[in-house]
Amino acid sequence: MIEAHELTKRYGDKTAVDGLGFVVRPGTVTGFLGPNGAGKSTTMRMIVGLDAPTSGSVTVNGKRYAQHSAPLQEVGALLEAKSIHPGRSAYHHINALALSHGIPRRRVEEVIELTGLQSVARKRAGAFSLGMGQRLGIAAALLGDPATVMLDEPVNGLDPEGVLWIRNLLTGLAAEGRTVFVSSHLMSEMALVADHLIVVGRGRLLADTTVKDLVRAAGGDTVRVATADPARLREVLAGPGVEITGEAGTEELQVVGMTARAIGYKAAEHGIPLFELSDRTVSLEQAFMDLTRDAVEYHGTIGIDTTGKAA
Ligand SMILES: Nc1ncnc2c1ncn2[C@@H]1O[C@H](COP(=O)(O)OP(=O)(O)OP(=O)(O)O)[C@@H](O)[C@H]1O
Numbered sequence: 001m002i003e004a005h006e007l008t009k010r011y012g013d014k015t016a017v018d019g020l021g022f023v024v025r026p027g028t029v030t031g032f033l034g035p036n037g038a039g040k041s042t043t044m045r046m047i048v049g050l051d052a053p054t055s056g057s058v059t060v061n062g063k064r065y066a067q068h069s070a071p072l073q074e075v076g077a078l079l080e081a082k083s084i085h086p087g088r089s090a091y092h093h094i095n096a097l098a099l100s101h102g103i104p105r106r107r108v109e110e111v112i113e114l115t116g117l118q119s120v121a122r123k124r125a126g127a128f129s130l131g132m133g134q135r136l137g138i139a140a141a142l143l144g145d146p147a148t149v150m151l152d153e154p155v156n157g158l159d160p161e162g163v164l165w166i167r168n169l170l171t172g173l174a175a176e177g178r179t180v181f182v183s184s185h186l187m188s189e190m191a192l193v194a195d196h197l198i199v200v201g202r203g204r205l206l207a208d209t210t211v212k213d214l215v216r217a218a219g220g221d222t223v224r225v226a227t228a229d230p231a232r233l234r235e236v237l238a239g240p241g242v243e244i245t246g247e248a249g250t251e252e253l254q255v256v257g258m259t260a261r262a263i264g265y266k267a268a269e270h271g272i273p274l275f276e277l278s279d280r281t282v283s284l285e286q287a288f289m290d291l292t293r294d295a296v297e298y299h300g301t302i303g304i305d306t307t308g309k310a311a
Pocket of ligand 1: 011014015016034035036037038039040041042043
């Protein structure tokens, strides 16, 4: 479990993290999302004590990282900046970490196998591809068999097989009851792997929600329906929890609170012909862009609207 309370980090007059409060719970994968420069890496560095908060606090399993007597066994982290000696082999690197943290040698073999590095374990880490480097970082993170696993952009540089491997690894770690906190810019990947999301923008909390609720809030459960008699259709669909909108003079209505199937049945029951009946699907990417539009620090020169088209 990770708990942040009023967590703030300033670098000079730049506030990278601004009063963040959230809880990352065990047994699920929690995605950490935000535009570039939103403060994700800074937050993750503070979680593992690589940066000190200017104010506020963050704890892992109830204690600050530095207060744990065996921190590697509490939280395993893969952060962006890697500090692997390029001349060392993967095996040597993991083994040195294990030796300095009192972790048995058999665990070294285990994590090398778990991360699929057996065939390259004796090669120089400096010659590793980006994907192999990521696997090595993950092997180091899992070495202490930690209850909390935190990975910053783990799919970065991985090929499709590697992406699938990470997906299964993360869901597997969560199924074992671990706390899994993972940042990524790949929304489609997050939609597949994360149950819960913490979204930040300009260092502040924008959302602490489930993937489902975020998509729903962006209009993901709206059904579009077209008919020659929208006024009558409105009447027959009206009911508790049903919200119907539509511009005057058009044949189209947007319905929230009823499935397309239920609308179809209701219209048929009342003999109202429909021309169109479709779920409006909103991707996590669109929902994310809606949510963070005002918090994006670095805009490109071509605007992107939420349908993904250049504006
Ligand atoms: N050591 C530092 N000194 C000064 N400013 C910093 C430092 N580290 C981060 N920042 C600034 O703090 C802000 C948050 O940066 P951070 O790297 O935490 O964001 P991020 O969400 O991880 O971004 P990205 O998605 O691009 O990795 C940025 O504006 C960044 O320039």
